[in-house]
Amino acid sequence: MLSRTADHLYWMARYTERAENTARMLDVAVQTSMLPQSAQDTEQAWRAILGISELQDAFDARYAALDERNVIAFMVGDPANPSSIVSCLTAARENARAVRGVLTTEVWETQNATWIELRDRLRLGLDGIDPGEFFDWVKHRCHLARGVTLGTMLDDEALVFIRLGTFLERADNTARLLDVKYHEAGAAATHDVLTQREFYYWAALLRSVAGFEIYRKVYRDSVTPARVAELLMLRADMPRSLLACMEQVLANLKAVRNGVSAGTERLAGKMHADLQFARIEDVLAAGMDATLGRFMENIYALGNGISRDFLVPLGD
Numbered sequence: 489m490l491s492r493t494a495d496h497l498y499w500m501a502r503y504t505e506r507a508e509n510t511a512r513m514l515d516v517a518v519q520t521s522m523l524p525q526s527a528q529d530t531e532q533a534w535r536a537i538l539g540i541s542e543l544q545d546a547f548d549a550r551y552a553a554l555d556e557r558n559v560i561a562f563m564v565g566d567p568a569n570p571s572s573i574v575s576c577l578t579a580a581r582e583n584a585r586a587v588r589g590v591l592t593t594e595v596w597e598t599q600n601a602t603w604i605e606l607r608d609r610l611r612l613g614l615d616g617i618d619p620g621e622f623f624d625w626v627k628h629r630c631h632l633a634r635g636v637t638l639g640t641m642l643d644d645e646a647l648v649f650i651r652l653g654t655f656l657e658r659a660d661n662t663a664r665l666l667d668v669k670y671h672e673a674g675a676a677a678t679h680d681v682l683t684q685r686e687f688y689y690w691a692a693l694l695r696s697v698a699g700f701e702i703y704r705k706v707y708r709d710s711v712t713p714a715r716v717a718e719l720l721m722l723r724a725d726m727p728r729s730l731l732a733c734m735e736q737v738l739a740n741l742k743a744v745r746n747g748v749s750a751g752t753e754r755l756a757g758k759m760h761a762d763l764q765f766a767r768i769e770d771v772l773a774a775g776m777d778a779t780l781g782r783f784m785e786n787i788y789a790l791g792n793g794i795s796r797d798f799l800v801p802l803g804d
Contacts, residue, residue: 500583501653507576508630515623659733752793
């Protein structure tokens, strides 16, 4: 497969996944903002949304006040923000358009229809939309895009690069969420007897990755920070966990290995092994900041390696 074709497929998948992740974070943030809390806590929660995507400086350059309305405007409809939902779904559609001949008709039409409906929904601006309903729509369209892709695409290299993009983006998002939330929680992340507010805090994190019901099914007990971390890092049966994502990344790298990709595959294999054989007690003892920081550095290096070995190198 031509590297440019693989590049478009990979980034189509990454941008689709990123749009869903952003919608999930914002949806939970809006719901959490309705709970009784101080103005300082409210501002800190919205600041965390920007921190997860490393967009605080970009936001400050464009908006005078850090509040719910401005953060949603920046993360949903601002075309100057490359991680906004509008930017992501537009980029996903443009990458799909560039490789229409490789995609099935159903996949292309799903991406195109999402982009057209997005423009219609935002035609009158953000003030005219219901945030909860809009975020549900984004999640539904991204689910639909993945389902149509898996249900209609030939299981060949094209699908492999789509999977690579999906699971690398998902791993990066889960790690960022955990890193910011553990840092934000501070001392509350070190004990298992939670106040009511702390319970809602960790439950919100689980809901942002569709993990609350899974947590209840797996642990059948109260929510604790250590178990949340274990579920989102080390459980292979949790679809958005770091381990589950790295299993998929490694398997798909093996499926397209070439003469120059051994180093990239080795890094993915080491990241997978570190998660597969870890215990949450050891992770917590080593420090969540250090563990997640190292994982995010490796994800960045892995993305660069994939681009170098298979795709159009970043910056070209």
